[in-house]
Amino acid sequence: MTPLALTLGDPAGIGPELALAAWARRTAQPGHPALPPFFLVADPDFVERTASRLGLHVPVAEIDPETAAEVFSRALPVVALPSGTAIAAEPGAPDPANAGATLESITAAVGFVQAGRASAVVTNPIAKYVLTQVGFAYPGHTEFLAALAVPPGAPAPLPVMMIWSEDLAVVPVTIHVPLRRVPELLTQDLVERTARIVAQDLRARFGLAQPRLVLSGLNPHAGEAGTMGTEDRDVLAPAVERLRAAGIDIRGPLPADTLFHPRARATYDVALAPTHDQALIPIKTIAFDDGVNVTLGLPFIRTSPDHGTAFDIAGQGIARPDSLIAALRLADRLARNASPDRPETAEIIPFNDYAGRARAASAPPSHFDPTDEL
Numbered sequence: 001m002t003p004l005a006l007t008l009g010d011p012a013g014i015g016p017e018l019a020l021a022a023w024a025r026r027t028a029q030p031g032h033p034a035l036p037p038f039f040l041v042a043d044p045d046f047v048e049r050t051a052s053r054l055g056l057h058v059p060v061a062e063i064d065p066e067t068a069a070e071v072f073s074r075a076l077p078v079v080a081l082p083s084g085t086a087i088a089a090e091p092g093a094p095d096p097a098n099a100g101a102t103l104e105s106i107t108a109a110v111g112f113v114q115a116g117r118a119s120a121v122v123t124n125p126i127a128k129y130v131l132t133q134v135g136f137a138y139p140g141h142t143e144f145l146a147a148l149a150v151p152p153g154a155p156a157p158l159p160v161m162m163i164w165s166e167d168l169a170v171v172p173v174t175i176h177v178p179l180r181r182v183p184e185l186l187t188q189d190l191v192e193r194t195a196r197i198v199a200q201d202l203r204a205r206f207g208l209a210q211p212r213l214v215l216s217g218l219n220p221h222a223g224e225a226g227t228m229g230t231e232d233r234d235v236l237a238p239a240v241e242r243l244r245a246a247g248i249d250i251r252g253p254l255p256a257d258t259l260f261h262p263r264a265r266a267t268y269d270v271a272l273a274p275t276h277d278q279a280l281i282p283i284k285t286i287a288f289d290d291g292v293n294v295t296l297g298l299p300f301i302r303t304s305p306d307h308g309t310a311f312d313i314a315g316q317g318i319a320r321p322d323s324l325i326a327a328l329r330l331a332d333r334l335a336r337n338a339s340p341d342r343p344e345t346a347e348i349i350p351f352n353d354y355a356g357r358a359r360a361a362s363a364p365p366s367h368f369d370p371t372d373e374l
């Protein structure tokens with residue numbers, strides 16, 4: 001069985017302790033299947049010190065990726081950083097001196113997946129501003145992974161951030177950019193390319209035959225016919241029209257403020273929103289512990305917990321591993337769907353399976369059905 005490659009994240013954040021906590025929950029429990037085997041790409045001594053500091057009885061085995069699945073039942077498999085770098089980090093005190101190890105863990109994990117030695121990359125959180133201090137040129141994993149997906153110098157694919165949970169999935173069309181730059185970056189082309197990638201990956205990777213997309217407006221009331229901003233009318237609406245003409249089931253732009261309550265959520269699989277916070281606030285409100293960040297549009301699978309480094313609680317042993325566990329499980333399901341040995345049909349991974357409702361065959365004519373009983 002090909003294991004998942006889990007990155008270190010910022011070693012002063014909660015990533016290392018979450019890896020230990022996730023491994024401690026590896027066995028099947030009622031309602032929760034066993035965790036798929038994974039290995040952490042890190043300094044094994046640092047991982048051992050982290051475990052003993054937290055009083056966790058987690059044996060650590062330094063191995064290569066090929067041995068990870070075999071040892072997983074009895075020890076947390078750790079693949080050493082290729083440079084052999086030793087990490088010294090104080091929980092809650094991020095230090096740019098560790099940025100090299102943080103980045104090396106990501107590049108090594110991607111290399112393992114590209115070489116077929118891991119089935120997917122699962123990333124622990126990084127603090128972008130710490131990496132920026134050593135000249136890291138990307139605003140986050142999402143953009144960095146797109147660059148790693150191609151040979152140096154080749155044009156990178158457009159990476160699309162989706163935060164997924166069984167109750168809601170969202171996609172920010174612009175990602176890590178200042179709010180004041182959104183109107184200039186939010187082009188018809190970007191909306192169309194993003195929506196096409198979402199539709200394609202939901203079909204191919206998540207097994208949804210007819211994914212239902214909606215696009216949230218940018219301005220209040222989706223611009224109120226151009227009286228509260230023109231982007232909805234002049235950029236978003238024509239993009240939706242072209243996408244629909246190309247056979248993609250997408251509606252919008254719809255007013256953002258009425259798009260995320262349960263009856264509205266029951267009418268779509270994924271909501272695209274023009275800005276980062278428009279997309280991420282609803283899902284982190286509804287599913288903070290279960291949300292998974294998935295990068296679409298890459299030639300390999302990458303998932304991550306939806307939260308960040310949580311420096312404020314690092315080293316206290318109180319960080320919840322739920323989102324990392326959800327990320328490991330989803331990466332495994334996506335990898336199985338992508339495997340050449342998969343069964344005849346891909347597993348359908350649920351979207352907005354709100355209260356166990358059956359999915360409507362096609363989008364209803366209105367935004368949502370006000371008489372709907374949930």
Ligand SMILES: NC(=O)C1=CN([C@@H]2O[C@H](COP(=O)(O)OP(=O)(O)OC[C@H]3O[C@@H](n4cnc5c(N)ncnc54)[C@H](O)[C@@H]3O)[C@@H](O)[C@H]2O)C=CC1
Binds near residue numbers: 125126127129304320
């Ligand atoms: N995928 C990634 O690498 C991500 C990285 N970040 C980075 O994380 C850093 C901190 O970002 P914040 O906005 O403060 O978000 P955050 O998610 O790190 O923390 C927000 C709040 O949630 C709590 N929290 C987070 N994860 C938790 C967990 N597993 N269990 C219990 N409580 C938890 C924290 O203690 C804090 O109070 C930033 O530098 C940002 O760049 C943020 C999001 C994702």
Ligand SMILES: NCC(=O)COP(=O)(O)O
Binds near residue numbers: 140141143293304
């Ligand atoms: N807010 C989500 C986030 O920052 C995740 O970014 P990335 O590091 O996964 O690109």
